[in-house]
Amino acid sequence: MDVAHRSGCPINLSLEVFGDRWSLIILRDMMFGGRRHFRELLTQSEEGISSNILADRLKMLLDQGMITKADDPSHKQKAIYSPTEKAIALVPVFAQLGAWGRRYTAATEELSIRAQLLEEGGPVLWNRFMSELAHVHLGRPLRRKGPTVAERLQAAYDDLRARKTKRKTT
Amino acid sequence: MDVAHRSGCPINLSLEVFGDRWSLIILRDMMFGGRRHFRELLTQSEEGISSNILADRLKMLLDQGMITKADDPSHKQKAIYSPTEKAIALVPVFAQLGAWGRRYTAATEELSIRAQLLEEGGPVLWNRFMSELAHVHLGRPLRRKGPTVAERLQAAYDDLRARKTKRKTT
DNA sequence: ATCATCCGGTGCTAAATTGCAAGCGGTTTT
DNA sequence: AAAACCGCTTGCAATTTAGCACCGGATGAT
Numbered sequence A, B: 001m002d003v004a005h006r007s008g009c010p011i012n013l014s015l016e017v018f019g020d021r022w023s024l025i026i027l028r029d030m031m032f033g034g035r036r037h038f039r040e041l042l043t044q045s046e047e048g049i050s051s052n053i054l055a056d057r058l059k060m061l062l063d064q065g066m067i068t069k070a071d072d073p074s075h076k077q078k079a080i081y082s083p084t085e086k087a088i089a090l091v092p093v094f095a096q097l098g099a100w101g102r103r104y105t106a107a108t109e110e111l112s113i114r115a116q117l118l119e120e121g122g123p124v125l126w127n128r129f130m131s132e133l134a135h136v137h138l139g140r141p142l143r144r145k146g147p148t149v150a151e152r153l154q155a156a157y158d159d160l161r162a163r164k165t166k167r168k169t170t
Numbered sequence C: 001a002t003c004a005t006c007c008g009g010t011g012c013t014a015a016a017t018t019g020c021a022a023g024c025g026g027t028t029t030t
Numbered sequence D: 001a002a003a004a005c006c007g008c009t010t011g012c013a014a015t016t017t018a019g020c021a022c023c024g025g026a027t028g029a030t
Helices: A010-018 A025-030 A037-041 A051-063 A091-102 A109-138 A149-169 B010-018 B023-031 B038-043 B050-065 B091-105 B110-137 B149-169
Strands: A067-071 A079-083 B069-072 B079-083
Touching: A010 A025, A010 B091, A010 B110, A025 A037, A025 A051, A025 A091, A025 B010, A025 B149, A037 A051, A037 A079, A051 A067, A091 A109, A091 B010, A091 B079, A109 B010, A149 B050, A149 B110, B010 B023, B023 B038, B023 B050, B023 B149, B038 B050, B038 B079, B050 B069, B079 B091, B079 B110, B079 B149, B091 B110, B110 B149
Parallel strands: none
Antiparallel strands: A067 A079, B069 B079
16 A cells, blocks of 8 residues: 655655656646547647556556546547546646746747746636636536636637748748 | 757646656755755755766756856865756746645645745745845845745744654653 | 765666557447 | 557567765865
């Protein structure tokens, strides 16, 4: 049962859960990209994870209580992965990670737009997004109407990409 | 010169810099624990890093521009490592990481007290702390007087430890 | 001056992790 | 009936990690 921990420091323990090169990428795709099937996570990831690593990480995230796995009623072979509240609570971490990456790395404009909106929206937007995720993945009630944060992020991304494509082809 | 990146996503690029099991631990000890020599980082870390990994990571953090290395005038063999602004800008990331770890992992009370104060202090405290670090490590001017954030964090930790020890011995 | 200790590492070996390609039994689509 | 798709698994090579002994020079206490 007990896995030996390196220390009881909350930062260390966080890193022991998702401090590797893939776990957060997978959770990012699940929460921000809406990817919920193995194949989606495998083939539609920007970074190109390999199948055995993906399988291993999904297993680990399951064990850690970060995600759940369910059968897809529409397809006997498909599994649906969902983030738990524990994973949804990482939204502020993602926001800060994105903000830092936007400033200090050579991130591309298109892939930074979501991070930018999230940064500008601040904790209010983060909370709204977490509520939405809890609604979609955990069935929590959602009082707010109108366009969701997920939709707004996606729209901004699509917008920017459309404009970029046009710029190149004209 | 160019290192092949997996993608231009700011979150991914951040993880490519410090998304492993040790880099953030080292930076945490440097910024929150005031450890600036190889030996200090090696022997006073809660987690017990081994010397080759530490040497490797210091080299990498140097290459990435996260830290600088200087001679210690008081000792010809000592090197002084300092975080750059790029690393100091990780304070909000550490704060969120600590906040998450405090809630969702079995962090010990003593090692969580700093994270708690940082969480409660919010962005105002984070900025103050970053200013202090920029003062200590980058020589930036510091206008604020009185006890520093670093001192307050350390005091809270010492306090809690003293009370815990007393509780056990009485 | 001598000797133990401290300094930032290096080198070795074993173990664990990663990345890649291929494949598997079954399901669904065409 | 064939082709594509489903979530993985397996085998293998390459890289990374962990632990540990050790190094030559510098320092501090006696």
